[in-house]
Amino acid sequence: MRIILIIIIDIDIRKSERKMKYSKQREIIMNKLREFRVHPSAEQLYLKLLEDGENIGLATVYRNLNYLAEAGVIKRFQTFEKSERFDGTISPHHHFLCKKCGKIFDLPKEIAEQVVQNINDKGFKTLNYEIMSEGLCTKCQKEGEK
Numbered sequence: 001m002r003i004i005l006i007i008i009i010d011i012d013i014r015k016s017e018r019k020m021k022y023s024k025q026r027e028i029i030m031n032k033l034r035e036f037r038v039h040p041s042a043e044q045l046y047l048k049l050l051e052d053g054e055n056i057g058l059a060t061v062y063r064n065l066n067y068l069a070e071a072g073v074i075k076r077f078q079t080f081e082k083s084e085r086f087d088g089t090i091s092p093h094h095h096f097l098c099k100k101c102g103k104i105f106d107l108p109k110e111i112a113e114q115v116v117q118n119i120n121d122k123g124f125k126t127l128n129y130e131i132m133s134e135g136l137c138t139k140c141q142k143e144g145e146k
């Protein structure tokens with residue numbers, strides 16, 4: 001398992017959803033992202049939309065996800081392999097990426113308190129942080145035993 005610590009200083013989380021005008025497609029894309037909680041890539045979300053009967057082109061999905069990410073309504077981040085993933089939850093939390101099934105799971109904010117304490121003990125003042133750990137999820141570990 002690899003752990004990476006990203007320290008982001010002074011992130012602007014006040015950009016609110018209220019300021020934005022949504023197109024219908026954008027709303028569908030955002031709702032699907034919030035419902036499909038594996039932190040999909042644009043392609044994965046596009047396929048999920050298609051599967052659920054929404055005919056929205058990949059380029060549109062991609063463009064709207066980036067727009068929403070830039071507006072601060074959703075979060076965009078990179079995996080260790082540099083693939084781009086999207087998260088409908090912007091409140092602080094951490095992630096676990098399963099190398100086998102590719103799903104990304106949410107981890108509560110509290111899991112990293114000790115890590116931050118250790119950093120601050122070195123004289124730094126951590127303002128913001130995010131942990132991404134990588135390995136095998138519970139389901140994939142079980143499948144590996146068979």
Ligand SMILES: [Zn+2]
Pocket residue numbers: 098099100101102103136137138139140
């Ligand atoms: Zn897995």
Ligand SMILES: [Zn+2]
Pocket residue numbers: 039087089093094095105106
């Ligand atoms: Zn998340």
